[in-house]
Amino acid sequence: MTITIQIKSNTFILHPSGALFWEDKNVLLISDVHLGKVSHFRKHGVAIPENSVSKNFMRLTEVVDYFDPEKVLFLGDLFHSSKNSEWHLFVEWSDCCVAEIILIAGNHDIIAQENYDKIGVKIFQELETDGFLLTHHPTEKEGLFNFSGHIHPGIQLRGFGGHHLKLPCFFQRQNQMILPAFGEFTGKYILVPEENDKVYAITKEEVILIEKRQSYK
Template identity: 80%
Template sequence: MTITIKINRNTFILHPSGTVFWEDRKALLISDVHLGKVSHFRKHGVAIPNNAVSKNFTKLTEVVDYFDPESVIFLGDLFHSSKNSEWNLFVEWSDCCVAEIILIAGNHDIIAKENYDKIDVKVFKELEIDGFLLTHHPTEREKFFNFSGHIHPGVSLRGFGGQNIKLPCFFQKENQMILPAFGEFTGKYIMVPEVNDLIYAVTKEEVILVKKN
């Protein structure tokens, strides 16, 4: 189940995959996929199921099919580090994606721009569109609402029985929204909200508003 919100007279749909669909621009925002991280862990002996690699690409395909966007904008850290076997899988995936693909380069995006040029993926440091600022690192800029990633925001929820669960979340401040990490095994940074901050927790099936002031 998704949640639809309005920001500066634009409509955005928050999806359980951790993505945001910008309805007015037909653009799908995705942050921190960290392709190659699973292969990196496995190479160094970390016991991660091999199908974790395919899960990222299956999830990407499912959410793109769901929204049918005109553009897919990755808000940084598309890849975890240098090219490995998952690069070839991404090339295959991008060939099948009819939407324009854009990457806002993050701190982990060390793969040379020339490689993206060859597969028609446009790379930018940031984008300013209709009063919205798209970056990797959370950024405050006067007269702009910022969509970003980088932090891998999460929320800790406690039940009536004392049980505790940590979930990824969309973290919204007055002029900013930080997207949860999209990729598998990316971790979470538990956020501490201030007055007027909004937290939308993400489960496998729905997005839930858990804090509203």
């Protein structure tokens, strides 16, 4: 189940995958996929299930098919580090993706731009359009609403009996929305909302607006 919100008279749909669809522009925003991370860890002996690699690409395909966007815009850290076997899988995936693919470079995006040029992926440091600023790192710029990633935001919720639940989330401040990490095994950085912040926690099947601050950590 998705949630639809309005920002600066534009419509955005928050998806349980962590992707965000900008309806007015027909653009799908995805942050922090960290492709190659699973293969990197497995190469160094970390016990991560082998099918985790295919899950990332399956989830990408599913959310792109769901929204059928004109453009898919990655808000940084598309790849975790240098090229490995997952680069070839991404090339195959991009060949099958009808939408234009754009990357806002993140701190982990160290693969040379010429590799992206060969497969038609455009790279920018940031993009500004119609009062919105698209970056990897959360950025404040007067008069603009910022969409970013990098933080891997999460929220800790209190339950009965002292139990706690940590969930990834879309974290919205007055002029900013930080997207959750899309990729598998990327971790979460727990944020504590202030009075006017909005938190949209995500589970495997739905996006949930967390309305009561007393439920936070």
